Amino acid sequence: MNIGVIIGSTRPSRIGHQLTKWLLSIITVKHSLNLEMIDLAEWDLPLFNEPEIPAKGEQYYSSEKTRQWSRKIASKDGFIFITPQYNWGYPASLKNAVDYLYNEWSGKPAIIVSYANRGGGKAAAQFRQVLEGLKMRPVETMPAICLTKDMYTENGALKEIEDYKKFAAIYDGVINKAIDELQIELSSKR
């Protein structure tokens, strides 16, 4: 099964891409899962500018970039979304990427992983509702990573993964529980 791991943050000083590498390192090898990182900063999608609503189908997409994004998402069987919390909600970068498409997401299972000082549960709950609006199937377990001083260097950058692995280990269980749920959902394709 092909799983897209979508890094939802795009701002220059983000830590989402480092957290994502850590998350992938935690996941116990599941031989049936082929994980690919999809970095929204690299995709650099403009703010939604399609004239037609995405639910009408890909034949209405006006730009080559939208068609490329469509093919990338259509090629995956499920997703792991990694989202920061900004002002108790999801970031514009993530919502924008999701709103570009419709049928490409529909019916597919997903894990939502949030991160913030207190874990980002409010953003995760809002984003879950969005995925339900897209007719996706978010799994029950929603890992929420509480950022702590242990993860940062003295000048405020995120440490190398090796340097906070002991702290990070408390999330191994919940991440792998979510992965197990994802696999169950994948095997019961609708």
Place this chain on the structure above:
Amino acid sequence: MNIGVIIGSTRPSRIGHQLTKWLLSIITVKHSLNLEMIDLAEWDLPLFNEPEIPAKGEQYYSSEKTRQWSRKIASKDGFIFITPQYNWGYPASLKNAVDYLYNEWSGKPAIIVSYANRGGGKAAAQFRQVLEGLKMRPVETMPAICLTKDMYTENGALKEIEDYKKFAAIYDGVINKAIDELQIELSSKR
């Protein structure tokens, strides 16, 4: 009192700017309110790209556009947000504009007006939580406009306001109730 009326949709085929004109025409003249339309499509803010978090203050803003946006929002005493609903949530364009700043919003009252086939109440509720995260004071009444066939021409464009005024009249009461609440909040500045 200076009120910013923020048009949250930016896509080429949006109807938000027309709906906003209609809303403003409904509002019973309140001599103490000075309403200014703020069109996010005209502002054309890039996806959030400031290196520092906005709560640190305007002295950390890196671009002239962010500073202009900061001055515009700081100059207002309250806001009316007009938001469409995309996939049961708020659009990226609106969240992006809000996330650019922090102290400029803080403590100010706001009305949230949503629109969608069923009124957009889910997006409005999510956006209300975001405004609370920003320490704003959203008023209780949240007008939700159900888009109906009466509002559109045969080719799918929004009719001229005059042509659906009879239908629109059902929203006069709720809009002016929200405006009254906004005025009460404005007079009890925190």
